[in-house]
Amino acid sequence: MSLPTLHGPRWAELRLHRTALLTGGALVVAALAYTGWLRWAARAYPEPTGACTSHGTCETFLGFPSARDLLSISMSNGAVALLLVPLLIGVFVAGPMLGREMESGVYKLSWTQSVSPTRWLATKVTTAAALAAGGTLALMAVFRFGASGMIGVRWDLHWADRGVYETTGPALVAYALLAVAVGTLAGLLVRRTLLAMAATGVVTGLVLLLLGNARWHLVPAxxxxxxxxxxxxxxxxxxxxxxxxxxxxxxxxxxxxxxxxxxxxxxxxxxxxxxxxxxxxxxxxxxxxxFWYVQLIETGIVLALAAAAVYAAFRILRRRAA
Structure with a gap:
């Protein structure tokens, strides 16, 4: 992977984790290709042919009544699957990106290469946050492309459904940034790769679950x-x-x-x-x-938690580097 406009610690960070970045990019491209094929099929085979009743037969599309049904089900399942993106981001930051360096002691070498501890951590946090936000937005765009014209129309793509709600607003990006912050804090606190990954997954998952259950009480019904x-x-x-x-x-x-x-x-x-x-x-x-009232309130809460976690991480770093 070549990004000639980047230099210094950020360039080194991207080079170090280029395999994970290429894998993530390939997954986005694959999701876009699959979604594009589904959209084409939904236009070409929108409705089943024949009598689809208990006593009749009809031609199906890959076992589904029509390609439109397959598209709807795929988008519904895909929206729920996208809730795993913050967890994966947080686990990666806590483990391979930060926890492994803390556990092996490589960070000490970085600090002797004219890079201050604060700049070292700031580089990791900002790079991870930019990639997390960009990757999440790309996946959200793929979902919106696939579900265009279907949200609120199909029964399994209601705007308030878990997954669909997060993927159609800024909340999912906020959760991705929270995962970066929690992963950073866990990596510095635990300093063990596997334990930091587990702690990040649990904390991020709990926040997703708790706010998901409480979000519709943030605005009076x-x-x-x-x-x-x-x-x-x-x-x-x-x-x-x-x-x-x-x-x-x-x-x-x-x-x-x-x-x-x-x-x-x-x-x-x-x-x-x-x-x-x-x-x-x-x-x-x-x-x-x-929808947008709840989205903005929830996004604000999540970003506040992320800011608190980042602040705590830098405080811990200053104490240990002193």
Missing amino acids: LTRSKPATGDSSWVSMWSTNSFVMDQGVTNAAGERFYPGQCLPKPIPGYSCPTDTKVVSAYADYHPRSH
Whole structure:
């Protein structure tokens, strides 16, 4: 790999890890080629031919009803798989990029080559952050290319789904930068390659999990209610493009409960009000317009955590280099 515009420590860093960089670039190219083929196939074979029923037969595309179905499933699975990108980035930074040097003592040689400890670490952090952000953005672009016109249309590509949500906003880039920061801190603290990699994977994974479960509580959900009618038309009182947090019915006193658990008689183990006469229905939901509010708040939280981890890493470095 040749980058003649780079010199000094950054050039040496890229040369040292050029195999990993080339592998990552090859994966992006392969993902783009596969996605491009799926898009072509979805246009060429958009719908199945024949009677696709239990008593009929139809021609399928590689075992799927149509190429469009294969594209949708691939994009849905690919979006979830992209959540592993921050974990892989953090593990690489904590292990081969930093932890291995700390464990073997190579960093001491670097510090004697007219490179200060602060510059040595700053070079590693900025290089890793730039590559992590660039690679993540490239993969996000591939996903957007493949899922263009399908998000919010296909049932398995809802804008609020885990994976789709992160990949269509700045949150995934923020998680990638957090992984770089956590990997840097773990490499300096643990100073053992495998232990630092394990610690980084666990911490980054926990942040992804915890914020993923809490994100829809960062912005208050809207509530809509409607008088219950006998034809159950109140069930569809919100937009199908909304993300429903909770739904049920209320009695005359305004108490909420779920009709399936309380009617016609309470199911043992569930809490039901004394009066189970349905008066109205309710839904707590997030409209599509809340997407960017949640994205920006979550991204800010993740970047703040990343900044704190980087600050802690430089503090530790200064103490050890003193």
